[in-house]
Amino acid sequence: MVAQAQDGGGIVGSLWGRLPGIGRGGRVVVCLGVVLGTIGAPAAAATVSRPEDPTFSGKLLATGGVTQVEGAAGGGLTPWAVIGGGGTREEVGATAFFTAIRTHDYGMNAYGALLGLWDRVEVSVAQNRFDTQAIGGALGLGDGYALTDTIAGLKVRVAGDAVYDQDSWMPQVAVGAQYKSNNRASLVKALGARSDDGVDVYASATKILLAQSLLLSGTLRLTKANQTGLLGFGGADDDYHAEWGGSAALLLDRTLVAGIEYRMKPNTLARANPGLAPEDDWYDAFVAWLPGKNLAFTLAYVNLGRVVTPTRQNAIYLSLQAGF
Amino acid sequence: MAPHIQAPRRSLNALLLAVPLLVAALASPLLTGCASGPSPELYQTFGGQPGLTALVDDFMDGMMRNPDLRPYFVNANRAHIKKELVSQFCAALGGPCAYKGMDMKMAHARYGIGDREFNALVEELQQAMDRRHIPYAAQNRFLAMMAPFRDDMVHPAPPPRARPPLTLSPDAVAVPETVPGKP
Ligand code: HEM
Numbered sequence: 001m002v003a004q005a006q007d008g009g010g011i012v013g014s015l016w017g018r019l020p021g022i023g024r025g026g027r028v029v030v031c032l033g034v035v036l037g038t039i040g041a042p043a044a045a046a047t048v049s050r051p052e053d054p055t056f057s058g059k060l061l062a063t064g065g066v067t068q069v070e071g072a073a074g075g076g077l078t079p080w081a082v083i084g085g086g087g088t089r090e091e092v093g094a095t096a097f098f099t100a101i102r103t104h105d106y107g108m109n110a111y112g113a114l115l116g117l118w119d120r121v122e123v124s125v126a127q128n129r130f131d132t133q134a135i136g137g138a139l140g141l142g143d144g145y146a147l148t149d150t151i152a153g154l155k156v157r158v159a160g161d162a163v164y165d166q167d168s169w170m171p172q173v174a175v176g177a178q179y180k181s182n183n184r185a186s187l188v189k190a191l192g193a194r195s196d197d198g199v200d201v202y203a204s205a206t207k208i209l210l211a212q213s214l215l216l217s218g219t220l221r222l223t224k225a226n227q228t229g230l231l232g233f234g235g236a237d238d239d240y241h242a243e244w245g246g247s248a249a250l251l252l253d254r255t256l257v258a259g260i261e262y263r264m265k266p267n268t269l270a271r272a273n274p275g276l277a278p279e280d281d282w283y284d285a286f287v288a289w290l291p292g293k294n295l296a297f298t299l300a301y302v303n304l305g306r307v308v309t310p311t312r313q314n315a316i317y318l319s320l321q322a323g324f
Numbered sequence: 325m326a327p328h329i330q331a332p333r334r335s336l337n338a339l340l341l342a343v344p345l346l347v348a349a350l351a352s353p354l355l356t357g358c359a360s361g362p363s364p365e366l367y368q369t370f371g372g373q374p375g376l377t378a379l380v381d382d383f384m385d386g387m388m389r390n391p392d393l394r395p396y397f398v399n400a401n402r403a404h405i406k407k408e409l410v411s412q413f414c415a416a417l418g419g420p421c422a423y424k425g426m427d428m429k430m431a432h433a434r435y436g437i438g439d440r441e442f443n444a445l446v447e448e449l450q451q452a453m454d455r456r457h458i459p460y461a462a463q464n465r466f467l468a469m470m471a472p473f474r475d476d477m478v479h480p481a482p483p484p485r486a487r488p489p490l491t492l493s494p495d496a497v498a499v500p501e502t503v504p505g506k507p
Contacts, residue, residue, distance in 0.1 A: 050438045051392075058440030060447065088439030089479070119439070167472040210468035211360030213461050253460045254450060 056093060057086035057324045061254055062290045063163050064116065066298050067097035067321050070151045070178050070228065071112040071126025074204070076300050076317060077263040077282050078245030080217045081174035081206035083157055084124070085116030086293050086324050092117050095323025097126075103304060103313035107131040108230075112151070122176075124153040130230045135309060147187070149229045153178040155204075162206045162215075171207035171216075178202075180229035192272035193232025198224045208251075215259065219245040226269040227279060227307060236271035249286075257288045280305020284317060296321040360465055362418030369462045370417055373410070380409045383452040392444040395495035396435060416469045429476040434490060437477050446470075 065082045068074040073084025076099075085093025092115065099110040112126025128149040136145030155176035162172035178200045182188055185196035206217040222240040224233040243266060249259025262283045270278040286300035300317035307313050370376055384406050387393040397405070408425035415423045425431070446467065453463045 050436050050441070055440055058438070058443055060443045088443065090438045090440060164471045164474045166468040210471060211465045213464045251460075251464070 050090070055091055057293045058088040058091050059086045059093070059119070059293070060163060061293055062251075062257065062288075062296075064093065064095070064323075066288050066296050066319060067095060067099070067112070067114065067126075069099060069101075069108075069110045069126075069128060070153060070180070071097075071110075071114060071124040072153050072155055072176060072178070073114060073116070073122060073124075074219075075217070075247040075249070075259070075261045076284055076286055076298055076319065077261045077302070078217070078219045078221075078247060079155065079174075079176060079202060079204050080162075080219075080247065081157065081160075081172040081204040082162055083116045083119050083122045083155065083174070084114045084323075085122075087116045087119060089119045091119075093324055095321050097319060097321040099298075099317065099319035101302065101304075101315045101317045103307075103315040105135050105309070105311060106133060106307060106313060114153075120157050122153070122155040122174075124151075124155075126151045126153070128228070128230060130227075139308075141187070147230050148183045149180050150183070151178050151180045151229070162208050163210070166210050169207070171205040173203065173205050175203045176201070180225060180233075182229055182232055185232075188226075188232030191231060191276065192235050192269055193226055194234030194238045195224075196232050198229065198233035200225060200229075213251040215247070215249040215251065215257070217247040221245060223266065224268070225266075227265070231269055231308075235268035235273070237268055241266035241268070255290050257290070258286065260285050276308055277306035277310045279307075280312075286317070294322055294324055360468065362416060362469070364418050366462060366465060367414065367417040367419035370413070370458060370466070371456070372419065373414065375456065376410050376413050376417075376419075379452055379456050379458075380406045380413065382455060383409075383449055386448040386452055387445065390444055390448055392441055393448065395493075396437070396441070398498055399494045399496075413466075417466060427476075428473050432477040435477075435494070439474075439478055442474050442478050 063082060064084050064086060065073040065080050066076065067084065068076055068079055070079075072079035073082050073095075074080035085095050087093030094113060094115045096113040097111060101108040101110070108128060108130045110126060110128045112124060114122055114124035116122050128151070129146055130148070131144060131146045132139070132141060134143055137143035139145075153176060155174050157172060157174045160170045160172040165172075179197070180200065181197040188196055200221055200223040202219050202221040204217060204219040206215070208215050221243050223243060224238065224240055226232055226235060243264040245261070245263040247259055247261045249257050251257055260283065262281065264281045265279055267279045270276045280303075282302060282304055284300045284302040286298055288296060288298040290296045296319075298317070298319040298321075300319075302315040302317045304313040304315055370379065384397070384402055387397055388402075408423070411421045412423040412425065414421035449467075449470075450463060453466075
């Protein structure tokens with residue numbers, strides 16, 4: 001049957017040729033038709049079998065990643081170059097996430113949603129609500145005083161494919177920006193920050209070494225943010241600082257990924273305000289379970305270092321993501 | 325206006341980052357058996373020729389049950405495709421075979437295959453490999469060799485010698501499953 005279908009073009013072509021009464025002009029038209037047909041072949045064929053109605057969730061399981069605290073698709077702490085959601089290059093996708101981080105002294109909830117467009121562009125919004133709990137009381141702010149950071153993010157895949165470029169070292173590369181705005185302008189400025197809003201820009205490179213069942217990702221971020229923006233932007237200086245973030249993860253089976261992450265942060269606010277403990281880098285060890293295309297759970301143990309007080313904050317991190 | 329950019333000063337931190345990445349990179353080959361690419365041992369993991377034949381039979385059955393893939397194969401010469409797949413997989417894995425079938429771009433460019441369909445096929449293949457209890461790491465070693473074919477099949481540039489586009493939708497006529505027969 002396939003052979004007949006393949007030869008269809010040829011049969012039609014030769015029929016045309018045999019039709020009587022086609023003069024020179026006719027030949028030209030026929031030739032043009034053949035040429036156009038050849039040029040247009042993939043486009044014409046493209047309508048044959050691909051569904052014409054929109055489809056969703058065509059991505060391979062887990063290849064959209066989970067959602068990092070600021071709302072971008074990635075690991076837990078740092079973005080990856082992948083575009084979030086289940087959409088392939090022909091599809092759009094979306095996910096929503098909720099993350100709870102609990103230390104002995106603090107609690108943070110992060111939540112938001114992202115839209116992945118044609119595996120090319122990712123648009124995200126998120127909020128980080130940082131609850132000072134009893135420390136807020138001790139600092140005279142009141143128990144349970146909370147700072148909320150609202151983040152709008154944009155990420156564009158510029159090159160490569162993390163999953164499919166297995167015959168080269170080329171990673172998937174994306175560039176992104178996150179606009180962040182803090183709702184406690186007077187407090188963060190009183191602490192020494194220069195501003196209550198700021199923009200981070202970053203470039204991420206992510207590679208899945210499939211033969212090794214290994215994922216590696218690195219992100220270079222230019223930022224002025226103190227504690228990712230929860231304590232405003234700038235301090236001793238108002239400069240952009242280049243900070244690295246990285247993830248390494250093992251693909252344990254099709255639904256299970258375990259890994260580690262590291263995220264560097266500048267230390268500008270404590271240099272402006274000696275009353276604050278220095279800001280430390282963050283790192284974690286995580287396990288993500290993606291039981292289906294629409295659902296992901298992440299459990300992590302995170303070290304947030306010192307946050308305002310000299311105590312090191314070890315946190316439990318639990319995240320849920322749902323989408324298509 | 326141009327912001328003054330400070331490079332990271334803390335080389336200790338860079339080290340802290342590099343060490344776990346390195347450890348993971350080194351540990352993973354240990355977990356996966358150290359190798360990538362074709363090898364006779366990988367071919368044996370897939371059960372040699374009988375294993376591959378059974379895998380491809382099961383794989384094709386899975387594809388025929390998959391609504392995204394069925395239209396592409398319902399009208400095709402499945403017995404022939406399965407035979408070519410076995411020799412292609414065998415050659416890729418490191419078995420004693422040579423693939424003599426069509427070039428991948430030549431075979432697929434005319435079908436208008438999208439990412440979604442390609443991924444659906446990969447998932448059917450993964451499920452078939454699961455059913456044959458092929459270890460996940462070996463599956464990934466194999467898939468790593470197949471993955472680059474995507475660019476020959478999905479939105480490919482027109483191949484140098486394109487076969488004419490289909491004039492008939494591949495699923496226009498449903499050939500009963502029994503017609504092509506088993507190989
Ligand atoms: C890594 C992925 C793939 C591999 C290794 C592969 C391999 C092959 C091989 C070896 C053949 C036989 C070629 C010959 O007749 O000489 C073939 C044919 C075919 N494949 Fe694939 N294929 C892949 C993906 C796909 C996908 C995603 C689709 C559709 C959704 C598809 C649809 C077909 C069809 C319809 C044929 C019959 C071609 C014809 O006779 O016109 N393949 N494939």
